[in-house]
Amino acid sequence: MKFEKLRFIQENEPKTAAENMAVDEVLLCTADCPVFRCYGWIRPSVSFGYFTPWKAVISQYAGRDLVRRWTGGGMVEHGEDFTYSLVFPAERGLPGTGELYRSIHLVIENLLRTNGRAVEMALIPDSVRSDACFEKAVEFDLKLQGEKIAGAAIRRNRKGLLLQGSIQRLKVPEYFGAMLVSALGERVEIYTLSDVLMEKAVRMAKEKYGAAEWNRRL
DSSP states (O other), rough: OOOOOOOOOOESSOHHHHHHHHHHHHHHHSSSOOOOEEEOOOEEEEOTTTOOHHHHHHTTTTTTTTOOOOOOOOEESSSSEEEEEEEGGGGGGGOOOOHHHHHHHHHHHHHHHHTTTEEEEEOOSSSSSSSBBGGGGGOEEEETEEEEEEEEEEEEETTTEEEEEOOOSSOOOOTTHHHHHHHHHHEEOOOOOOOHHHHHHHHHHHIIIHHHHHHHHH
């Protein structure tokens, strides 16, 4: 799968956990073509899936910034990882979630192999049960020496589709985001977050992703 046109946002300044989630949602609501974004975290953080119980998170990660994702999945530690998101607007015709998941991870697998990493794609889910996302691999996740190193979560609505992914337990090159977006898009446009978009994201971070009503909803 390769996108005809793909906008690329590579942020130089890290954001808070709430701001990162808010930017992804604002992009989902406003994008008119697929957007790929990679970003960092001001402080050690944990994002957790839409259906993850708050008590399970706070009992393990009380010292980190915590934020509930709009997407599903388990608990993901952030700070040292390579974090990215992909927004796909509904008007473009949404791909199947399983095929998109597999396609993105296949591209990541090929890039990591090119850089000398013996990465393999999981074809069956791990049997371990855990709320921590990187303690268990599901189908099409990536593993290195038996450990999960790449996973993602997807959710779609009438606006479009949002995929949020993370690569952990290995250091990717500084230019990995540019390599990844070049492999995903036939035509890549460098895109900068506008002041208007950031104003919306900062407001959403305060009113939603930074609020107890959202993070402790379950």
